[in-house]
Amino acid sequence: MQEVISLAHGNGGKLTQELIRDIFLPRFNNPFLAPLADSAIFKIDRKKLAFTTDSYVIKPLFFSGGDIGKLAISGTVNDLAVMGAKPIFISCGLIIEEGFPLSTLKKIIFSMEKTARKAKVCVITGDTKVVEKGSADGIFINTSGIGIIPPGINLGLEYVKIGDCIVISGTVGDHSVAILSEREELGFKESVRSDCNPLYSLVEKLKPYWEGIKFMRDPTRGGLAGVLNEVVRGQKFSIELWEESIPLREETVAISELLGMDPLYLANEGKIIFFIKPERAEHILQVLHSHPLGKKASIIGRVVSQPLGKVYLKTSVGTKRVLDMFIEDQLPRIC
Amino acid sequence: MKYISEFRDHKLARKIALRISRIARSIDREIRLMEVCGTHALAILKFAIKELLPPNINLVSGPGCPVCVTPNQYIDKACIYMQRGFLVTTFGDMMRVPGSQSSLVREKSRGGKVKIVYSPVDALRIAKSYPQEKVIFLGIGFETTAPTVAASILMAEEDGIKNFMVLCGHKLIPPAMKTLVENKRVRIDGFLCPGHVSAIIGSEAYEFLARDYNVPCVVTGFEPLDILQGINLLVSQIYRKEAIVENEYTRIVTQKGNLKAKDLMERVFKVSDSYWRGMGVIKSSGLSINEDYSRYDAQLHYPVEITSFKEKKGCRCGEVLQGLIEPRECMLFGDPCNPSNPFGPCMVSVEGVCNIYYRFGSDHKVEKLNARSN
Structure with a gap:
């Protein structure tokens, strides 16, 4: 049978990695792409810049805590922020399905503008395409972003050492749970709000401690466990996480248990994972706690030496297990 | 009471584990305990519970995954219904299960109609919204899902919905446990009885296993402490050379179970023989739709016969x-x-x-x- 693209090719798991490794990387081979980071880093006139792009196809378009517009700005801003870049400019490409209500489009654009203002970025270029009814689902948005990396922040996995602390800026899994519970057939009356938010202000606030931050990632698709698996692959260290220290909302835990999902693998749209010098961890935690988006920040684990390239979890009952990379979308359970 | 974090306390977990080790040491032989339910198997691996147990306790997994025990013929039938233009509604897990030739996912990519639902009542809603479609719900699962399917049939009757049917493949857990203890190849020293199923059928449903087969049974919940306590109660019984039914999951399970749910099942279904993957036909281990509600029986109205079916070569799921x-x-x-x-x-x-x-x-x-x- 002819091989075709499955949904799993787009979920950030093993199949996505295979696409990148087998098809994209060999063709677009260049030193800027090769690190496969959230943004590409390059220099113009001795200024260090970061450039990134992302497409947003979320359904439903409006959800508790956000909408596709807010997400399209936040997601791209955050991909720059975790490279240490101060986001400056954003582009906005729209693919709209024929018949899409103008009033809904307006709501989305207003939300983009509001979020952009909050994130202190300008949308400076854009494009609109309309496709026949049935050729897209409502609206898809692509945004690209450019940011400037200020002097004093030097991030890279090469700086990570055994013993470094891993900090998360808040509770995990809320975004996915918010989206899943919006699906009408589930009929939850109240659920969790998505954490969707632009995060550069959090990074900026940490400026006095930038020398203590070695690496950052935003745990979007694949969640905390999936993203950390990407990070450790091929590295000369592994990551130990402490289940008890991972901040989780009770509602998120309850709903994910009900749906047969693991919040550690669920997407976040307003969180950063930091790799930090252990002697700076407490200071950084204090600063995070003083920011509205970092109130529940916590040290959740550390970099350890063995076994190479694995993420493992010390469970709440004191046992250990490997947190592997998931390869399929998690399906709802039936009993 | 939050019902989750309290049941994951590591100090208490260590204490129970220590007690289990002490008892197990004095039993001094291999103890094989079967967790019947897939959700137990999941929790045991997810919390790496085996790490807390002494080497002579061996936890083995049983047939309590409804999708897994559903035989290939059932999937084959569902695929044929899709090929014939029916709108099939199903729990998500069924989509990718391979049948003899095809799967629901493959039929979908060939243009077949299938929708994932979280409850048979959603399937009923779909039937209501699309009166031109013949909607079939894939009724699989144990005593946990069967009552909601019964309820959806009764609701269809009440609302006069005529385009809703069920392909009934429901199965009953106690007869399968009986078959397992009668099978000499499988040695089982005790059962961690499934918490969800027991919520419906009550702890009394396992009494015959303790009485007639001398197998200790403990109805157990799904949090780490539940499971450890379940194991603790089982090894204690084995140590005392006793076989009774105990209920660890009292916050959910009663002795008699959920009478309303049992009544729903009795009204709509009758007990019949059923084919289990790997175990073959087990007498009185399934449910089929009774005569009063036969108009909702997809198999009766649109019979599909599967004459031959095959498992994937080398697959040892059975x-x-x-x-x-x-x-x-x-x-x-x-x-x-x-x-x-x-x-x-x-x-x-x-x-x-x-x-x-x-x-x-x-x-x-x-x-x-x-x-x-x-």
């Missing part, structure tokens, strides 16, 4: 389901059989034993971890 082998003893496990390329149902369902072992790492991986980090 043995895994009976606790005869562990997933990694199957030659296909991991490569080529994994969740993105499943050969059998145990690798598809999130409660399938192979899928759980694949996702949460085998003991082997954990052992390696311990050896290195200690």
Whole structure:
């Protein structure tokens, strides 16, 4: 049978990695792409810049805590922020399905503008395409972003050492749970709000401690466990996480248990994972706690030496297990 | 009471584990305990419970994953209904289970109509919204899902919905447990009885196993402390050379179960023989729709006969389901059989034993971890 693209090719798991490794990387081979980071880093006139792009196809378009517009700005801003870049400019490409209500489009654009203002970025270029009814689902948005990396922040996995602390800026899994519970057939009356938010202000606030931050990632698709698996692959260290220290909302835990999902693998749209010098961890935690988006920040684990390239979890009952990379979308359970 | 964090307390877990070890040491032989339910298997691997147990306690997985015990013929039938233009509604886990030739996912890519639902009542709603479609709900699962299917049939009757039918493949847990203890190949010293099923049928449903077969039974919940306490009660019974039914999951399960749910099942279904993957036909182990509600029986109105069916070559799901082998003893496990390329149902369902072992790492991986980090 002819091989075709499955949904799993787009979920950030093993199949996505295979696409990148087998098809994209060999063709677009260049030193800027090769690190496969959230943004590409390059220099113009001795200024260090970061450039990134992302497409947003979320359904439903409006959800508790956000909408596709807010997400399209936040997601791209955050991909720059975790490279240490101060986001400056954003582009906005729209693919709209024929018949899409103008009033809904307006709501989305207003939300983009509001979020952009909050994130202190300008949308400076854009494009609109309309496709026949049935050729897209409502609206898809692509945004690209450019940011400037200020002097004093030097991030890279090469700086990570055994013993470094891993900090998360808040509770995990809320975004996915918010989206899943919006699906009408589930009929939850109240659920969790998505954490969707632009995060550069959090990074900026940490400026006095930038020398203590070695690496950052935003745990979007694949969640905390999936993203950390990407990070450790091929590295000369592994990551130990402490289940008890991972901040989780009770509602998120309850709903994910009900749906047969693991919040550690669920997407976040307003969180950063930091790799930090252990002697700076407490200071950084204090600063995070003083920011509205970092109130529940916590040290959740550390970099350890063995076994190479694995993420493992010390469970709440004191046992250990490997947190592997998931390869399929998690399906709802039936009993 | 939050019902989750209290049941994951590591100090208490250590205490119970210590007690289990002490008792197990004095029993001084291999103790084989079967967790019947897929959700138990999941929790055991997810919390690496085996790490807390002494080496002579062996937890084996049983047939309690509804998708897994559903035979190929059932999937084949559902595929044929899709080919014939019916709108099939199903729990998500069924989508990728391979049948003899095809699967629901494959039929969908060929233009067949299928919708994933979270409840049969959603399927009923779909039937209401699309009166031109003939909607079939795939009724699989144990005593946990059967009452909601019964309820949806009664609701269809009440609302006069005529385009809703059920392909009934429901199964009953106690007869399967009986078959397992009668089978000499499977030695079981005690059952961790399934918490969800027991919420419906009550702890009394296992009394025959303790009385007639001398097998200790403990109805057990799904949090780590529940499972450890379940094991503690089982080994204590074994130590005392006793076999009774105990209920660890009292916050959910009663002796008599959920009378309303049982009544719903009795009104709509009748007990019949049923074919289980790997175990063959088990007498009085299934439910079919009774005469009063036969108009909702898809099989009766639109009969589909499957004359031949085949399992994927080399797939040992049948043995895994009976606790005869562990997933990694199957030659296909991991490569080529994994969740993105499943050969059998145990690798598809999130409660399938192979899928759980694949996702949460085998003991082997954990052992390696311990050896290195200690």
